[in-house]
Amino acid sequence: MNWRKLNRWIHRELGFLFFGMTIIYGISGIALNHHAARHWDPGLITRSTTLQYPGTLSKSDVNRSSIEKILEITGEKENYKQYYFPSQDHIIIYLKGGHITVNMQTGSMQLTKVRNRPVFNELNYLHYNKPKKLWTWFSDLYAFGLILIAISGLFLIKGKKGIGGRGGILTIVGILIPLVFLIIYLWL
Amino acid sequence: MQKSILWVFIALLAVSCNQTTKKEGLTTEADKTEKIVTATINELLASPADYQDKEVAISGMVSHVCRHGGQKCFLVAEDGETQIRIVPGGEIDEFKVEMEGSTIAFKGIFRVLNAEQTEEHVEDHESKEHHDVEQSHSTAEKAEYFVEAIEFKDITP
Numbered sequence: 063m064n065w066r067k068l069n070r071w072i073h074r075e076l077g078f079l080f081f082g083m084t085i086i087y088g089i090s091g092i093a094l095n096h097h098a099a100r101h102w103d104p105g106l107i108t109r110s111t112t113l114q115y116p117g118t119l120s121k122s123d124v125n126r127s128s129i130e131k132i133l134e135i136t137g138e139k140e141n142y143k144q145y146y147f148p149s150q151d152h153i154i155i156y157l158k159g160g161h162i163t164v165n166m167q168t169g170s171m172q173l174t175k176v177r178n179r180p181v182f183n184e185l186n187y188l189h190y191n192k193p194k195k196l197w198t199w200f201s202d203l204y205a206f207g208l209i210l211i212a213i214s215g216l217f218l219i220k221g222k223k224g225i226g227g228r229g230g231i232l233t234i235v236g237i238l239i240p241l242v243f244l245i246i247y248l249w250l
Numbered sequence: 251m252q253k254s255i256l257w258v259f260i261a262l263l264a265v266s267c268n269q270t271t272k273k274e275g276l277t278t279e280a281d282k283t284e285k286i287v288t289a290t291i292n293e294l295l296a297s298p299a300d301y302q303d304k305e306v307a308i309s310g311m312v313s314h315v316c317r318h319g320g321q322k323c324f325l326v327a328e329d330g331e332t333q334i335r336i337v338p339g340g341e342i343d344e345f346k347v348e349m350e351g352s353t354i355a356f357k358g359i360f361r362v363l364n365a366e367q368t369e370e371h372v373e374d375h376e377s378k379e380h381h382d383v384e385q386s387h388s389t390a391e392k393a394e395y396f397v398e399a400i401e402f403k404d405i406t407p
Contacts, residue, residue: 103317106347143351143406144311146330148386154313156351176347192343 066217073214076207083204090189093182104182108174115169124153124166136162136173286357291327291334294360298395301360308334308397309355309405312345314387320344322396324387325354333390339398352406358399368394 063071093104113135119128124145132155133139141157148154155162160175191198216225216233223229288307310325313333323345324333336356338344363371372392385391 097318106317144353146311146313146326148313154351156311159348161350190343 066220069214069217072210073218076211076214080204080207080211083201084208086185086188087204090182090185093186094189103179105179105186106176106183107179108176110175111173113171113173115164115171118169119153119164119166121147121150121166129155132162132164132171136171138162138173291325292329292332294334294397295327295332295395298360298362302362304360305357305400306360306397307355307357309353310334311351311353312349314385315345315347315350317347320346322391323349324390325356325397333387335387335390335393335396336399337396340400342399342402349404352404355403355405356397356399357401358397361396361398363394363396365394368392 090104096102097104115132115135124147129142129145130139133142138155138157138160141159143156143158145153145155151165151167153162153164153166155164157175159177160173163172163174164170187193188197188201191201216229218224219229221227225233286305286307287301289301291308291310294301294306294308308325310327313324313326315323321338321344323336325336326333336345336358339358371394375392390396
Protein backbone atom coordinates (compact mmCIF):
# COMPACT_ATOMS: atom_id res chain seq x y z
CA MET A 63 0.00 0.00 0.00
CA ASN A 64 1.19 3.49 -0.93
CA TRP A 65 2.16 5.46 2.25
CA ARG A 66 -0.18 8.37 1.38
CA LYS A 67 -3.06 5.95 0.95
CA LEU A 68 -2.23 4.36 4.33
CA ASN A 69 -1.98 7.84 5.89
CA ARG A 70 -5.43 8.79 4.57
CA TRP A 71 -6.83 5.48 5.80
CA ILE A 72 -5.45 6.06 9.33
CA HIS A 73 -6.78 9.63 9.39
CA ARG A 74 -10.23 8.65 8.12
CA GLU A 75 -10.76 5.51 10.24
CA LEU A 76 -9.50 7.05 13.49
CA GLY A 77 -11.50 10.20 12.74
CA PHE A 78 -14.69 8.17 12.53
CA LEU A 79 -13.84 5.98 15.54
CA PHE A 80 -13.00 8.88 17.82
CA PHE A 81 -15.63 11.37 16.66
CA GLY A 82 -17.71 10.86 19.84
CA MET A 83 -14.68 11.11 22.11
CA THR A 84 -13.55 14.35 20.45
CA ILE A 85 -16.98 15.89 21.03
CA ILE A 86 -16.97 14.72 24.68
CA TYR A 87 -13.50 16.12 25.39
CA GLY A 88 -14.10 19.27 23.34
CA ILE A 89 -17.32 20.30 25.09
CA SER A 90 -16.15 19.33 28.58
CA GLY A 91 -12.81 21.03 27.85
CA ILE A 92 -14.57 24.37 27.25
CA ALA A 93 -16.62 23.82 30.42
CA LEU A 94 -13.56 23.00 32.52
CA ASN A 95 -11.67 25.98 31.10
CA HIS A 96 -14.36 28.30 32.39
CA HIS A 97 -14.62 26.38 35.63
CA ALA A 98 -10.90 26.88 36.18
CA ALA A 99 -11.35 30.59 35.40
CA ARG A 100 -14.23 30.54 37.94
CA HIS A 101 -16.81 31.96 35.53
CA TRP A 102 -19.34 29.24 36.22
CA ASP A 103 -19.76 25.74 37.58
CA PRO A 104 -20.23 23.24 34.75
CA GLY A 105 -21.23 20.44 37.10
CA LEU A 106 -23.89 22.24 39.14
CA ILE A 107 -26.85 24.54 38.61
CA THR A 108 -27.42 26.90 41.55
CA ARG A 109 -30.62 28.93 41.85
CA SER A 110 -31.23 31.44 44.64
CA THR A 111 -34.52 32.97 45.76
CA THR A 112 -34.94 35.64 48.43
CA LEU A 113 -37.87 35.32 50.82
CA GLN A 114 -38.88 37.09 54.03
CA TYR A 115 -39.45 35.63 57.49
CA PRO A 116 -42.28 37.45 59.31
CA GLY A 117 -40.25 39.32 61.91
CA THR A 118 -36.75 38.80 63.22
CA LEU A 119 -35.10 36.02 65.24
CA SER A 120 -32.41 35.65 67.84
CA LYS A 121 -30.30 32.56 68.48
CA SER A 122 -32.38 31.71 71.58
CA ASP A 123 -35.64 31.94 69.56
CA VAL A 124 -34.56 29.27 67.16
CA ASN A 125 -36.29 26.01 67.91
CA ARG A 126 -38.22 23.28 66.16
CA SER A 127 -41.27 25.47 65.53
CA SER A 128 -39.30 28.42 64.07
CA ILE A 129 -37.38 26.04 61.82
CA GLU A 130 -40.67 24.44 60.72
CA LYS A 131 -42.08 27.90 60.00
CA ILE A 132 -39.10 28.73 57.79
CA LEU A 133 -39.45 25.40 56.00
CA GLU A 134 -43.15 26.03 55.47
CA ILE A 135 -42.55 29.51 53.98
CA THR A 136 -39.88 28.18 51.65
CA GLY A 137 -41.86 25.03 50.79
CA GLU A 138 -38.97 22.80 51.79
CA LYS A 139 -40.50 20.83 54.68
CA GLU A 140 -39.87 17.49 52.99
CA ASN A 141 -36.21 18.25 52.32
CA TYR A 142 -34.98 19.25 55.82
CA LYS A 143 -31.64 17.80 56.97
CA GLN A 144 -30.03 19.83 59.79
CA TYR A 145 -29.30 23.41 60.81
CA TYR A 146 -26.45 25.31 62.42
CA PHE A 147 -25.31 28.84 63.22
CA PRO A 148 -22.38 29.91 61.03
CA SER A 149 -22.35 33.26 62.86
CA GLN A 150 -24.26 35.10 65.60
CA ASP A 151 -26.69 36.58 63.06
CA HIS A 152 -27.23 33.71 60.64
CA ILE A 153 -28.72 30.23 60.51
CA ILE A 154 -28.09 27.80 57.70
CA ILE A 155 -30.77 25.18 57.27
CA TYR A 156 -29.48 22.34 55.13
CA LEU A 157 -31.86 20.68 52.71
CA LYS A 158 -31.71 17.76 50.34
CA GLY A 159 -30.53 19.64 47.25
CA GLY A 160 -29.70 23.01 48.79
CA HIS A 161 -29.86 25.20 51.86
CA ILE A 162 -31.62 28.23 53.37
CA THR A 163 -29.53 31.04 54.84
CA VAL A 164 -31.49 33.17 57.28
CA ASN A 165 -30.33 36.58 58.42
CA MET A 166 -31.86 36.60 61.89
CA GLN A 167 -31.50 40.37 62.31
CA THR A 168 -33.48 41.25 59.19
CA GLY A 169 -35.55 38.09 58.65
CA SER A 170 -34.27 37.88 55.09
CA MET A 171 -34.04 34.29 53.85
CA GLN A 172 -32.10 33.09 50.86
CA LEU A 173 -33.19 29.72 49.48
CA THR A 174 -30.43 28.17 47.40
CA LYS A 175 -31.22 25.08 45.37
CA VAL A 176 -28.38 23.07 43.87
CA ARG A 177 -28.68 20.30 41.31
CA ASN A 178 -26.43 18.51 38.85
CA ARG A 179 -26.19 20.18 35.45
CA PRO A 180 -27.46 17.66 32.88
CA VAL A 181 -25.09 16.60 30.09
CA PHE A 182 -22.11 18.60 31.45
CA ASN A 183 -22.16 16.56 34.64
CA GLU A 184 -21.84 13.36 32.60
CA LEU A 185 -19.24 14.78 30.20
CA ASN A 186 -17.09 16.03 33.08
CA TYR A 187 -17.41 12.65 34.76
CA LEU A 188 -15.69 11.15 31.73
CA HIS A 189 -13.22 14.02 31.18
CA TYR A 190 -11.97 13.79 34.79
CA ASN A 191 -11.61 10.02 34.35
CA LYS A 192 -13.95 9.26 37.25
CA PRO A 193 -14.92 5.80 35.93
CA LYS A 194 -11.19 4.81 35.96
CA LYS A 195 -10.55 1.13 35.09
CA LEU A 196 -11.39 0.43 31.44
CA TRP A 197 -12.12 4.10 30.73
CA THR A 198 -8.47 4.96 31.48
CA TRP A 199 -7.38 2.58 28.76
CA PHE A 200 -9.96 3.71 26.26
CA SER A 201 -9.21 7.41 26.83
CA ASP A 202 -5.46 6.67 26.56
CA LEU A 203 -6.20 4.92 23.30
CA TYR A 204 -8.15 7.99 22.21
CA ALA A 205 -5.28 10.32 23.17
CA PHE A 206 -2.86 8.18 21.16
CA GLY A 207 -5.38 8.11 18.29
CA LEU A 208 -5.64 11.90 18.44
CA ILE A 209 -1.86 12.19 18.03
CA LEU A 210 -2.05 9.90 15.00
CA ILE A 211 -4.97 11.92 13.57
CA ALA A 212 -2.93 15.12 13.99
CA ILE A 213 0.23 13.71 12.41
CA SER A 214 -1.59 12.01 9.54
CA GLY A 215 -3.56 15.24 8.99
CA LEU A 216 -0.30 17.05 8.17
CA PHE A 217 0.28 14.85 5.15
CA LEU A 218 -3.20 14.62 3.68
CA ILE A 219 -2.68 17.21 0.96
CA LYS A 220 0.25 17.71 -1.33
CA GLY A 221 1.32 20.99 -2.98
CA LYS A 222 0.79 24.66 -2.08
CA LYS A 223 -1.95 23.99 0.46
CA GLY A 224 -0.05 21.12 2.09
CA ILE A 225 2.62 20.95 4.78
CA GLY A 226 5.17 22.44 2.35
CA GLY A 227 3.04 25.58 1.83
CA ARG A 228 0.15 27.28 3.63
CA GLY A 229 -0.48 24.16 5.76
CA GLY A 230 3.05 24.37 7.11
CA ILE A 231 2.66 28.05 8.04
CA LEU A 232 -0.61 27.31 9.88
CA THR A 233 1.08 24.40 11.69
CA ILE A 234 3.92 26.66 12.87
CA VAL A 235 1.43 29.34 13.99
CA GLY A 236 -0.50 26.70 15.95
CA ILE A 237 2.69 25.61 17.72
CA LEU A 238 3.89 29.18 18.36
CA ILE A 239 0.65 30.38 20.04
CA PRO A 240 0.92 28.05 23.09
CA LEU A 241 4.68 28.73 23.19
CA VAL A 242 4.07 32.50 23.40
CA PHE A 243 1.67 31.93 26.32
CA LEU A 244 4.27 29.77 28.07
CA ILE A 245 6.95 32.41 27.55
CA ILE A 246 4.75 35.25 28.86
CA TYR A 247 2.94 33.50 31.72
CA LEU A 248 5.30 30.76 32.85
CA TRP A 249 8.89 31.32 31.86
CA LEU A 250 9.31 35.11 32.10
CA MET B 251 -9.98 -5.64 11.05
CA GLN B 252 -13.12 -6.52 13.06
CA LYS B 253 -11.26 -9.36 14.77
CA SER B 254 -8.42 -7.02 15.78
CA ILE B 255 -10.80 -4.50 17.35
CA LEU B 256 -12.53 -7.30 19.26
CA TRP B 257 -9.18 -8.55 20.61
CA VAL B 258 -8.18 -5.03 21.74
CA PHE B 259 -11.42 -4.72 23.73
CA ILE B 260 -11.05 -8.20 25.26
CA ALA B 261 -7.48 -7.34 26.34
CA LEU B 262 -8.59 -4.03 27.90
CA LEU B 263 -11.42 -5.76 29.73
CA ALA B 264 -9.06 -8.38 31.13
CA VAL B 265 -6.61 -5.73 32.43
CA SER B 266 -9.45 -3.79 34.01
CA CYS B 267 -10.89 -6.83 35.82
CA ASN B 268 -7.43 -7.79 37.09
CA GLN B 269 -6.92 -4.29 38.56
CA THR B 270 -10.20 -4.48 40.47
CA THR B 271 -9.21 -7.79 42.07
CA LYS B 272 -5.80 -6.43 43.14
CA LYS B 273 -7.36 -3.34 44.69
CA GLU B 274 -9.83 -5.38 46.71
CA GLY B 275 -6.97 -7.52 48.02
CA LEU B 276 -5.04 -4.44 49.21
CA THR B 277 -8.04 -2.97 51.03
CA THR B 278 -8.58 -6.17 52.96
CA GLU B 279 -4.91 -6.31 53.97
CA ALA B 280 -4.93 -2.67 55.11
CA ASP B 281 -8.07 -3.24 57.18
CA LYS B 282 -6.32 -5.97 59.15
CA THR B 283 -3.30 -3.91 60.18
CA GLU B 284 -4.62 -0.40 60.83
CA LYS B 285 -4.83 1.29 64.24
CA ILE B 286 -7.38 4.06 64.44
CA VAL B 287 -7.57 6.72 67.14
CA THR B 288 -11.12 7.88 67.74
CA ALA B 289 -11.17 11.56 68.73
CA THR B 290 -13.38 14.60 68.74
CA ILE B 291 -12.45 17.53 66.49
CA ASN B 292 -11.71 19.69 69.55
CA GLU B 293 -9.44 16.99 71.00
CA LEU B 294 -7.45 16.90 67.76
CA LEU B 295 -7.05 20.65 67.70
CA ALA B 296 -6.22 20.92 71.42
CA SER B 297 -3.12 18.75 71.06
CA PRO B 298 -2.33 18.31 67.38
CA ALA B 299 1.16 16.95 68.03
CA ASP B 300 -0.34 13.89 69.76
CA TYR B 301 -2.32 12.98 66.67
CA GLN B 302 -0.05 14.18 63.88
CA ASP B 303 0.22 11.63 61.04
CA LYS B 304 -1.92 9.15 62.95
CA GLU B 305 -5.02 7.50 61.60
CA VAL B 306 -8.02 9.08 63.27
CA ALA B 307 -11.79 8.62 63.23
CA ILE B 308 -13.89 11.76 63.58
CA SER B 309 -17.46 12.70 62.84
CA GLY B 310 -19.58 15.80 62.55
CA MET B 311 -21.86 17.77 60.28
CA VAL B 312 -20.45 18.87 56.93
CA SER B 313 -20.93 22.64 56.73
CA HIS B 314 -19.49 23.22 53.26
CA VAL B 315 -18.13 21.31 50.28
CA CYS B 316 -15.79 23.17 47.97
CA ARG B 317 -17.58 23.81 44.68
CA HIS B 318 -14.34 23.69 42.70
CA GLY B 319 -13.94 19.98 42.23
CA GLY B 320 -15.02 18.91 45.75
CA GLN B 321 -11.40 18.86 46.86
CA LYS B 322 -12.18 19.82 50.45
CA CYS B 323 -15.05 19.89 52.88
CA PHE B 324 -15.48 21.25 56.41
CA LEU B 325 -16.70 19.41 59.46
CA VAL B 326 -18.32 21.25 62.38
CA ALA B 327 -17.16 20.24 65.86
CA GLU B 328 -19.45 19.42 68.78
CA ASP B 329 -19.31 23.04 70.00
CA GLY B 330 -21.06 24.11 66.77
CA GLU B 331 -18.31 26.64 65.96
CA THR B 332 -14.93 25.01 65.46
CA GLN B 333 -14.41 23.47 62.03
CA ILE B 334 -11.81 21.25 60.47
CA ARG B 335 -10.78 20.89 56.85
CA ILE B 336 -11.05 17.45 55.27
CA VAL B 337 -9.32 16.64 52.00
CA PRO B 338 -9.84 13.54 49.89
CA GLY B 339 -7.20 10.84 50.06
CA GLY B 340 -6.90 7.14 49.30
CA GLU B 341 -9.61 5.99 46.94
CA ILE B 342 -11.71 9.15 47.44
CA ASP B 343 -11.67 11.42 44.37
CA GLU B 344 -13.88 14.23 45.62
CA PHE B 345 -16.58 15.19 48.06
CA LYS B 346 -20.09 15.68 46.72
CA VAL B 347 -22.06 18.83 47.44
CA GLU B 348 -24.92 16.57 48.63
CA MET B 349 -22.83 15.89 51.76
CA GLU B 350 -23.56 19.40 53.08
CA GLY B 351 -25.78 19.21 56.16
CA SER B 352 -25.17 15.47 56.61
CA THR B 353 -23.41 13.95 59.60
CA ILE B 354 -20.40 12.11 58.26
CA ALA B 355 -17.96 9.77 60.00
CA PHE B 356 -14.49 10.09 58.50
CA LYS B 357 -11.48 7.85 58.84
CA GLY B 358 -8.23 9.46 57.77
CA ILE B 359 -4.75 10.74 58.61
CA PHE B 360 -4.45 13.88 60.75
CA ARG B 361 -1.91 16.17 59.11
CA VAL B 362 -0.21 19.27 60.48
CA LEU B 363 1.65 21.57 58.10
CA ASN B 364 4.85 23.30 59.18
CA ALA B 365 5.10 27.12 59.15
CA GLU B 366 6.47 27.28 55.61
CA GLN B 367 3.86 24.88 54.22
CA THR B 368 1.09 26.79 56.01
CA GLU B 369 2.25 30.08 54.51
CA GLU B 370 2.31 28.48 51.07
CA HIS B 371 -1.15 27.01 51.62
CA VAL B 372 -2.61 30.38 52.70
CA GLU B 373 -0.97 32.19 49.77
CA ASP B 374 -2.31 29.61 47.34
CA HIS B 375 -5.78 29.87 48.86
CA GLU B 376 -5.83 33.67 48.76
CA SER B 377 -4.52 33.84 45.20
CA LYS B 378 -7.58 31.91 44.07
CA GLU B 379 -9.98 34.47 45.61
CA HIS B 380 -12.09 31.60 46.79
CA HIS B 381 -14.83 33.52 48.58
CA ASP B 382 -15.77 37.18 48.35
CA VAL B 383 -16.71 37.41 52.02
CA GLU B 384 -15.42 35.74 55.17
CA GLN B 385 -17.06 32.33 55.67
CA SER B 386 -17.63 30.39 58.87
CA HIS B 387 -15.09 27.85 57.60
CA SER B 388 -12.47 30.47 56.65
CA THR B 389 -10.29 29.75 59.71
CA ALA B 390 -10.31 26.02 59.01
CA GLU B 391 -9.64 26.71 55.33
CA LYS B 392 -6.38 28.49 56.12
CA ALA B 393 -5.43 26.37 59.14
CA GLU B 394 -2.26 24.29 59.33
CA TYR B 395 -4.18 21.19 60.34
CA PHE B 396 -6.47 18.99 58.28
CA VAL B 397 -7.58 15.41 57.88
CA GLU B 398 -6.73 13.45 54.76
CA ALA B 399 -9.77 11.22 54.49
CA ILE B 400 -9.39 7.58 53.52
CA GLU B 401 -12.98 6.50 54.07
CA PHE B 402 -16.24 8.10 55.05
CA LYS B 403 -19.79 7.09 55.84
CA ASP B 404 -23.01 9.06 56.12
CA ILE B 405 -24.33 8.58 59.66
CA THR B 406 -27.03 11.29 59.58
CA PRO B 407 -29.63 10.31 62.18
